[in-house]
Amino acid sequence: MMDLRPAEWVRHAVMHPVEGFEDMRWKKSGSLKIAFFIVFMLFFGQIADDKLYGTQFYIPYDRVFNIVPYIVMSFVIFGAWVVGNWAVCTLLDGEGTMRNICIYSAYALIPYTVQLLLNAFLSHFLIRDEAVFIDVIRFIGIGWTAILLFSAVKAVHQYTFAKTVFAVLFTIGAMLIMLFLLVLFMSLMQQVFGFIFTIWTEISYRIRV
């Protein structure tokens, strides 16, 4: 019963929002490799969404290309979600391991990623009057991913509905705190580097004179 290969498990999980992840958990399935591939595709999807749209919809400023925002919008946010969820749910009696949280959450991102890429592709064939197709696809993609993500958290930790809602809210809070600390840390590092650099310059001038 349910002897599927990893790729087929992906389809099963995405196509069965309610039980898909429960089945996966029951069969101890899921592949980290596929999970990372999905996050990688999310990264490309974010870039496509911003830079590769059809000219009739949006002409991006292509004089400079900064990759950092796209890294933040894919890898950093996903990493913060996984770590935040793991940290919160460890305290809330969750049963999920970090590995499983990562795999299930990544699988849940598939509709969103597909939506990004599909819309970037479609935008080259549609005109502005037909933008409603793009909107509908985006709406479906985001909604589906939201449901899957919820169901993934519920399955991986074996929570009730209400507890999952709490867990998701706490996870978002944890993500914000983590990102805030990250920004704080980076600005601190910047100042420390500036301080060291100034001392270095000063000393090197003194030595030279």
Place this chain on the structure above:
Amino acid sequence: MNKSIRRLIVSALACLLLSGAAGTTASAEPYEVYNYDQWGDAVPSQAGYIPERSVSGRDLGTTAFTEPSDIFLAPDGLFYIADSGNDRIVVCDAELTEKVRIIDTLTMPDGTKTSLSVPQGVFVTEDTLYIADSENSRVLVCGTDGKVIRELTKPESAAYDQNKTFMPKRVIADKAGNVYVVLGNITTGAAMFDPDGNFTGFYGANRVQPTAEIISDHFSGLFISDEKRARRTRNIPSGITSFDIDGDFIFTCSSSSTQTTDTVKKLNAAGKNIFADKEVTFGDYTPMYDTSQNRVLSSAITDIDIAEDGCINCLDQTSGRIFQYDEECGLLFITGGIAKQLGGFTQPAAIESCGEKLYVLDRTKNTVTVFTETEFGKTVHKASSLHNAGLYEEALGPWNDVLRMDGNYYAAYVGVASALLRQEDYRGAMKYAKKADAGRIYNKAFEGWRRQWLRENGGMLILGIAAVIAAAVFLTRQIRKRRRKGESTDDGSQTG
């Protein structure tokens, strides 16, 4: 021997190259000519106007100007220059070669003589001369013979705050004879007088810019006491600095370097701003930091002039630049700068235009600088006026000429795209619209191109899709068959 000859040749070539380079960089203008591209970045551009000469008071056969503040080209082709520091109006011929007459004393209706004191504005119609006689707190309405018909002084109406002095800076009159006066200390608009000289109210006040501070002030103002409210700084828009009239419309400008709303307005007879909904930044898009002066140059448009062809010339006093817009507020040229040389200004005060010439009056240099249109400028003007009249196809030739002369001129890409779209050359329109960042035109062109393509290749497309679907069905069936075979052997091995 051989080496030294080679060295000689190389050095000679280097000299030649260097002199050539120096020749190209040392153009006529003492400033960088630039324009804005589709993203609002400043890019080098061709000059639309080049400085031709500068005219001082001595050149006109009179004493030098002292702090002149206004220049006006009368319908009879004479220039009227308000030479404020010398308390006179200098009238000179259309070529700006010699003075025709000097107005410093006028005859009042009762026969007495009166002299001007720091006249700051002058306006002339066919038969009437209007002088904003600033220090005398009056506006003189005279005939061309120098006889004063009427004197407009501080209104005694309740609508005018009697604590405020009457300090006329600029004056214009419309066709009906209504007189509009810009007052130096009034922010509620220009004072309006009817043809009989009665004060009828204010016209064309600016709006307050809704900054975050003003919005928060408004909400905190709902809760504070009346005493406190009375002591608060009031949020007042900057007043009108100057204006010009073109047919039925009055164009105003405000030289506030902090305000960005209502810096340039086009007012109809009812005082409604027609440019209110346009998302145009007049002057430089971003304030520029000038290292040589150690200050931030944010545009302050001090005078405005409407050319006969509808172009709007805005004079920015901080950067000394003239921003010329077409009638739809599309930026055409940026000319001038702060410089000592010909073509640069120290403190530009007023601008006037006539045909292909621009005249800029400088308050500190005490000169009038004459700019003349270049070949490039002529082509752009021709193209843009055809374009704005809706004659896109007629404008195609001039726009292509513009692009040949300056590939950075982005309005030309819009023009070419519009023309090609009308000619149903959809591929070309798409190409140019993409370069112009004109998404709306691109969308139209793409729609046309897609329709054309489908009409020609619709059958092939349907065949192709059918073939792809058939191949997909076949392949999946094959794969399933193979897999089932594999599973059955797997099962067999397990059971066996």
